[in-house]
Amino acid sequence: MNFTRFSLIAVGSLAFGCTGNIGDADNAHTGTTGTGAPTGTGTGTGGMGSCASSSARRIRRLSQREYFNVVTDLIGGDPASVAADMLPFEPTVAGFDNQDNALRVSSAFQEALANVAEKLSATVNVAMIAPCATAMGSPACLDTFVRSFARKAYGRTPSTDEVTRLSGVAAAGDSYATSVQLVVEYVLQSPSLLYATELGPDAAPSAPSVALTQTELASQISLLLTGARPDETLLHAAEGNQLSTHDQLVGVVQRLLATPRARDQVRLFTKGWIDLGPIADAPKNVDAFPTYTAAVTAAMQDEVDAFIDAKVNAGQGTFASLLSDTSTHIPTDLGMIYGAELNGQTLDPKHRRGILSLPGVLTYHSADQHSGPVLRGLLVRRQLLCQDVPPPPASVLQQIAQHPIDPTDKATTTRQKYEQHKTDPFCASCHDQFDPIGFGMEEMDGIGRYRTTENGLPIDTSGTLNNTDVNGNFAGVVDLEQKLEPSGELASCYVRQFFRFAESRVPDATEQCIVEGWTTAFTAGGGHLGDLLVGYVTSAGFATRKEDR
Numbered sequence: 001m002n003f004t005r006f007s008l009i010a011v012g013s014l015a016f017g018c019t020g021n022i023g024d025a026d027n028a029h030t031g032t033t034g035t036g037a038p039t040g041t042g043t044g045t046g047g048m049g050s051c052a053s054s055s056a057r058r059i060r061r062l063s064q065r066e067y068f069n070v071v072t073d074l075i076g077g078d079p080a081s082v083a084a085d086m087l088p089f090e091p092t093v094a095g096f097d098n099q100d101n102a103l104r105v106s107s108a109f110q111e112a113l114a115n116v117a118e119k120l121s122a123t124v125n126v127a128m129i130a131p132c133a134t135a136m137g138s139p140a141c142l143d144t145f146v147r148s149f150a151r152k153a154y155g156r157t158p159s160t161d162e163v164t165r166l167s168g169v170a171a172a173g174d175s176y177a178t179s180v181q182l183v184v185e186y187v188l189q190s191p192s193l194l195y196a197t198e199l200g201p202d203a204a205p206s207a208p209s210v211a212l213t214q215t216e217l218a219s220q221i222s223l224l225l226t227g228a229r230p231d232e233t234l235l236h237a238a239e240g241n242q243l244s245t246h247d248q249l250v251g252v253v254q255r256l257l258a259t260p261r262a263r264d265q266v267r268l269f270t271k272g273w274i275d276l277g278p279i280a281d282a283p284k285n286v287d288a289f290p291t292y293t294a295a296v297t298a299a300m301q302d303e304v305d306a307f308i309d310a311k312v313n314a315g316q317g318t319f320a321s322l323l324s325d326t327s328t329h330i331p332t333d334l335g336m337i338y339g340a341e342l343n344g345q346t347l348d349p350k351h352r353r354g355i356l357s358l359p360g361v362l363t364y365h366s367a368d369q370h371s372g373p374v375l376r377g378l379l380v381r382r383q384l385l386c387q388d389v390p391p392p393p394a395s396v397l398q399q400i401a402q403h404p405i406d407p408t409d410k411a412t413t414t415r416q417k418y419e420q421h422k423t424d425p426f427c428a429s430c431h432d433q434f435d436p437i438g439f440g441m442e443e444m445d446g447i448g449r450y451r452t453t454e455n456g457l458p459i460d461t462s463g464t465l466n467n468t469d470v471n472g473n474f475a476g477v478v479d480l481e482q483k484l485e486p487s488g489e490l491a492s493c494y495v496r497q498f499f500r501f502a503e504s505r506v507p508d509a510t511e512q513c514i515v516e517g518w519t520t521a522f523t524a525g526g527g528h529l530g531d532l533l534v535g536y537v538t539s540a541g542f543a544t545r546k547e548d549r
Contacts, residue, residue, distance in 0.1 A: 057210065057545040059195045060504055061103040062223075064090055069228035069261070071188060074153055075124045082123065083116040095272035095383060095497070100504045105194075113189045121185035130180045137176025146170060146183055154192040155222070155229040156215040157239070162192070196223060204549040211544050214238040221252055221537055224502055226261035227268070249538045257530060263313050266529065270308045270322070270355075273497045275383045279304070279360045284447065288369040288407065291336055292447050299331035300360030300448070307358060312529050319494055319527035323354040323481040334359065337449055351443070351450050354481040359448025362477075366446040369407035370414045373438025380437045384484065385468060386493035389433055413454040415442050436464035443476050488519075495519045495532065502536055514541070 062070065064087055068080040088109055093099040129149070132141035146166045150158040158166070169186045173179030187193060196219050200210035212220070218230040218238035230238065234252060242248050256262050271277070279301045284292045306329035311317040326349050330342060337359045341348045355361055365379045366372035381387045405417050418435060420427075440463015445451050452459055463474050470487045474480045484490050495518045499507050507515055518535065525531045536542060 055198070055503065055541060055545050057199050057548055058100070059197050059199070060100050061105060061195055062193075063098040063103060065097055066223060066227050067194065069226070070153065070193060071120065073228055073231075074149065074187075075120065075129055075184065077123070079120050083119050086116050086119070087112050092272070092275075092277065094500075095275035096501055096504075097272075098504045099500070099506075113194070117185045117188035120188060121181045124181060124184050126177045126180045129184075130176075132176070137179075142170055142176065142179055143167065145180060149183060150187060150192075151235070152229065153187045153190070155196075155219040155235065156213075158192075196220070198545055200545060200547075205547060208547055209544045210547045214241055214243050217243045217543055220542070221249075221256070224537070225253065225256040225265055225533070226259060227265050228261065246538050250534055253530075253534050253537050257533070263309060266312055267305060267308050269498065269501045269529075270312060271304075272501055273383060273494060274355065274361060275379065276304070276361060276364055279364050282364045282366075283368045284363070285369045285407075289447050292363075293333075295333045296337065296447075299333035300337075300358075300363060302331050303327055303329055303334060304355075304358055304360040307355065311355075316528065316530055319491065319522075319529065320485060323356070323485050326353050327358060337447065339449065341450055349478070351476065351478060353478045356441075356481055357444075357477045359444075362441075362444045362448035363446065367407075369446065370405075371438075371442055371444065371446050373415065373418055373435060373442060374431070375438070376441045377434025377436070377438030380480075380484075381434050383497070384493060385487075385489050386496050387433075387467070389430075392430065410455045413442070413457050413459065415439050415460055416457075433467065436466065437480070439463050440474050440480055441477050488523075491523050491527070492516070492519045495522055498529075498532055498536075 064084065065080075068084060071079045088106070090097065090102070093102050130137075130141065130145040132138055134141065147158060147163060150162060150166060166183055166186065170179040170183050173182050197216055198212060198220070199216070200212050204210070215230075215235070215238045218234050221243075222228060222230040222234055229235075233255075237243055237248070237252065243252065280294075280297045286292070307325075307327050308322075310328070311321045311325060312319075326347050328345060330338065330345050330347070335342060338347065338352075341351060351357065362376075365375050367375065378389060381389050405414075409417065418431075418439075422431075422435075440461060442454075442459050443450055443452070443461040445454070461476050463476075463480060465471050465474065465480075465483060468487060469489050470483050472483065474483045492515060496507065496515050499511075499515055499518070518532065521535055522528075522532050
């Protein structure tokens with residue numbers, strides 16, 4: 001329907017553009033109950049560090065993925081498949097799609113969101129989302145729907161003003177069905193759905209920190225563990241002030257970790273840790289890799305997902321297993337990738353151990369026509385060790401464009417082509433950080449096939465780690481992972497990446513002690529992601545923010 005867009009484009013314009021406080025009454029959170037921080041802050045691994053979080057009060061825009069998860073819970077079906085392509089493209093930031101500083105709301109986004117809301121509201125099954133015993137509906141049924149729908153969308157009880165406004169929207173409908181659709185259209189573009197608040201109660205306390213409300217805590221937990229708003233069980237607990245103790249929070253985490261969406265979130269974090277997007281998005285030259293088909297791509301994705309599920313699903317597996325275990329779920333279409341390495345469903349552990357040896361990961365982190373040693377070296381430096389490697393300056397990019405590596409040259413190997421970086425001091429100053437790592441992975445080609453020769457020449461798979469706490473030589477992907485496994489920098493980086501995922505932001509300089517404390521507890525407990533999740537949710541910093549009023 002062509003809904004008059006005064007509802008949010010005009011009334012809510014302040015809220016859509018804000019970066020610190022929500023300016024629309026639609027975002028008031030006076031319907032929440034309970035404002036105390038959890039009374040227990042320890043974890044099963046001995047706590048998450050002694051320094052306090054410096055997180056500021058804020059509102060955070062949901063990512064498009066989170067938005068469509070919430071909408072799916074509200075109206076059913078698969079809203080993302082219907083309307084996701086209507087929203088502006090949002091790239092991931094170093095592996096993650098939820099980074100606060102990248103989720104802006106432009107006028108184009110506002111207009112697109114209004115179009116999404118209009119399109120999706122026209123598809124709703126009114127009988128399913130707003131059932132009523134009266135065939136034509138009734139004012140009582142409409143009132144019940146307005147309150148329950150807003151509560152589910154916002155993750156809290158709507159305020160009296162919000163209910164009044166939504167009832168006014170519903171009154172514009174010429175039938176029960178139309179009224180329901182108008183409410184849906186309004187709520188799907190509401191700032192209260194689009195943003196998650198971390199503001200605490202309306203009254204400013206005298207202390208330097210403020211405790212989040214119970215319903216804010218519920219949304220924080222649910223967005224972390226399910227990528228959506230709280231389910232009825234969690235929301236009911238928040239409204240009953242039952243997110244106040246360590247044991248209560250541990251119970252919530254354990255319950256949600258057993259859900260399918262938590263498995264998806266664990267996958268999402270793990271893929272973000274290694275900056276792995278959809279494998280089908282990795283461009284490949286069909287002439288260079290004629291056997292790289294859609295079926296092979298799907299099989300690679302299937303194997304990666306199964307490997308992550310097996311190693312860390314529900315938080316029970318260990319971080320170390322991601323680097324040391326061999327894949328056991330081998331789709332049929334990967335037979336042409338693994339070749340002689342595959343004996344039934346068993347892989348040769350000399351070449352295939354750990355997540356970096358999976359063809360899907362190797363394919364994604366390679367060039368379109370060759371193995372891409374630079375990209376693989378940067379993967380280790382940036383994502384696994386959290387070392388800052390700035391992008392090349394414009395002048396270097398221009399030189400690369402003017403003198404690209406020739407993939408059609410069959411007289412040399414890829415490594416030999418890239419070793420020219422060592423002869424140019426200007427290039428070597430940067431490439432010495434990552435080329436020697438990527439060279440050590442040259443036994444795997446651009447679609448993850450093990451090889452001993454390239455262009456009829458023997459592969460040199462010797463590599464070197466430098467400027468790390470595990471410096472030294474290695475040969476091949478498995479050797480690299482074995483060398484990295486005991487690294488303190490690797491564990492610390494993994495925890496830092498978890499901070500980015502959980503907090504939707506990069507830790508600032510004052511929060512390094514938090515990462516260090518989390519890392520100590522994480523490694524002491526055996527490196528279980530589940531412990532990291534429990535420790536984070538039960539920490540004092542999770543439930544409080546700096547007071548800035």
